[in-house]
Amino acid sequence: MTAPLFRADTLAKRFGGVQAVQAISFEIAERAIFAIIGPNGAGKSTLLNLLNGIIAPDAGSVWFGNVELTGLAAFRRARLGLGRTFQRIRLFRHLTVLDNVLAGFHVHHRIPAWQHVVHGGAYRRDRARFRDEAGELLAFVGLGDRAGAVAGALPYGEQRMLELARALATRPRLLMADEPAAGLNAAEVERLVERLARLRERGLTLIVVEHNMDLVMNLADRVLVMDHGERLFEGTPGEVQRNPTVIAAYLGERAS
């Protein structure tokens, strides 16, 4: 096995009296799809927030290749190649679909500073290039014809897809998707699974927090099961489905 692309080491976070995340460790190989599942309130979103630096852990560390991320601000982690979508959709609601994606190219512009004021050739080439690239991303998520719409007015499923396109605009090496299938209908979920698989083919590594078991079992290489902030189990989808602790604590509860 090669060195892991991403590694979390005994992460812990406490809110007031609640231990939201407790001693979570895992490793993710490059181009893997790593799923995190668990009941509501298990600490999955908090874990993602710890991974991308929105909140600071009380203990533990996060590594991206050989770079230690612990203590780095969220924007620095994004620049190193960590992309992120949110459980509660956080689009730029009043901007157009296109502008949402364009904002995602923030770190990739190569315009001499003065051309932001006096728009010259480099500026125009940059604009044209990123408009094209945004168009490709929108086409990829199935929003090719919605570029001019206001993001907040899109139907729910399209908003999820737009958030995915915006995160992809940062050209991440690792994408963290927080419940990407929540609120999608069956057809939309199917297309999402297809897209996530294609992203992996293109070399992307994925962390997916998800409740949709079909998606997890079809797509994931490894699954981390969390409950009450703790690691309940980690293994392949098959192992998770057969594990009695998981069945008792999570799958069983859902089935009942």
Add this chain to the structure above:
Amino acid sequence: MSRLVVLLIVALAPVVMRDTYWRSVLVVCALNVMLALGLDFVLGYAGQLNLGQAAFYGIGAYASTLLVTRLGFNFWPSLAVGTLAAGMAGVALALFAVRLRGHYLAIASLGFAVITYQVLLQWISLTQGPLGIYAIPPPPPLAVPGLPAIDFANPARMFYLVAAFAFLAYLVLDALVRSPIGETLAAIREDEVSAAALGINTPAWKAFAFGVGSAVAGMAGAFYASFIGTLVPDAFFMTESFTVLAMVIVGGLGTLVGPVAGAVLLTVLPEALRGVGDLRLIVYGVSLTLVVLFVPGGLVGTVRALRAAA
């Protein structure tokens, strides 16, 4: 096209208004346009409520004037220093309040305005406090080869000068908001957490917006001092921040035409109503409240809505 119309109006205004008083109002219009443009860059584009615009205006005015009166500097380098000093104060405030947003930043900037006002008032050895600084010279005559020198002691010429710089500020801000920087600021305005997840260094860009917005206010301050000729701290009391805010809101937040229109309207209207009594601030209070409540897009939004309906 519409820019040409504006330029034509600017060129003709002092020709139509021959009265010195009204020509002075024109200069004040141009100054207010700068202040409103600067504030709108911070509030309308970056989404941060800066209630300290009066302080940056004052910093630009005092910095440039003290260079001229104390150190005998020429007006033009003093203008540059005043602009820069205000811009740096804006960056410093934003970096100081780096973790703040929304209401906290608004109150912090108000606090900065209160402190600046008191410093101008109390630091008598430097600013002469409430007595003020008198006999500030106008910008020196501009020598253009082959033409008679342009003397700025005349309000009509001063108006052309200030309007030219206001137009320059407009062009620079317009270019900035249409560039990727505009997208970055909009991202911060809409959702800072998402912006950070896209790799945007939100504190640095907020400081940038504050710096640009305050620099424009500082430039207005330098022109104000050399136009009025006297400088007292009361000109930069926090109320001035609120009047600029009213101009931006009434004109239309998050557009650049809006603050220009708002500044002109809210400068000229109270002057026109002067016969009825001193209604200036009441006009500002009423229009600010009513526009926020009932006309969300301000003047620009209304015009756009009417055009769309027509």
Add this chain to the structure above:
Amino acid sequence: MPDVLTVVLQQTINGMVLGSLYVLVALGLTLIYGVLVQINFAHADIVTLGAFAAYFFTHRLGGHYVLGIAAALLVGAVLGWLINRVVFVPLRRRGSELLPLIATIGVSILMENASLAAFGPIPYAFESPYSGQVIRLGRIFITLQHLLVIAVAGVAIGLLYAFIRYTVHGKALRAVAQDVETAGLMGINPNRLIMLTFVIGSGLAGLSGALLGPVLVLTPFAGASVIVKAFAIVIIGGFGNMEGTILAGLLVGLIEAFTTQFMNPGLIDIAVFALLLATLAIRPTGLIAERREENV
């Protein structure tokens, strides 16, 4: 020559008196922030109009000062109701963070300048029957007005505290402050509670106006000088945090008293806002930290 200890004690008392008035003003702001996460910028002008209400009640209508205080409370409460109804309720539907603050800046400019038009810029001599009655404790002087201020402020703060801790409404208020959605699920009508908070908070502002009137110079701008300090206090104390606000209010009162005594009154605002900016830089959540993590 009074000795240093006497001066320090005297200024401590003066500072506490002033501070308890600031606490009253700031508590209104912080209560409203607690349930609505919004700032009423016109809070200052409710203080001013409360002071004028008490002045006209006592000096023109010949009413008793204590009843004047009640009148100010009533005027404040009505103004609070009105501002909430006209500004905050409609804007809540638009869901903007900054627009209500901006709108109330407009309301504040309007109220201040309408008062100026109505009452003129010349200070009113607002005399409390208790200002002249002095109690001497050794070399320290306390007026009955000072005692009244401390007593009324103490009772008001105590009642408020009891109300929030022990009544059904108070508990609902805290629930709304925690989470509007959950409060709605618990069968609490947040709109009514927000209105109640506005009425109570603004009533406190009117009340403090009546108490401040004889202490300050009564002009249409009286409230504005108090409000910038009240803003500083709520931030130093931590928005929505009662204990922090009380502590910060007394602290600002003391800073004011001692700056006036030992330095220059012009430095008061600088000292208070330096403290504010320092608080923001070091502890943005206020003196008594109450951590709220954003759930994303």
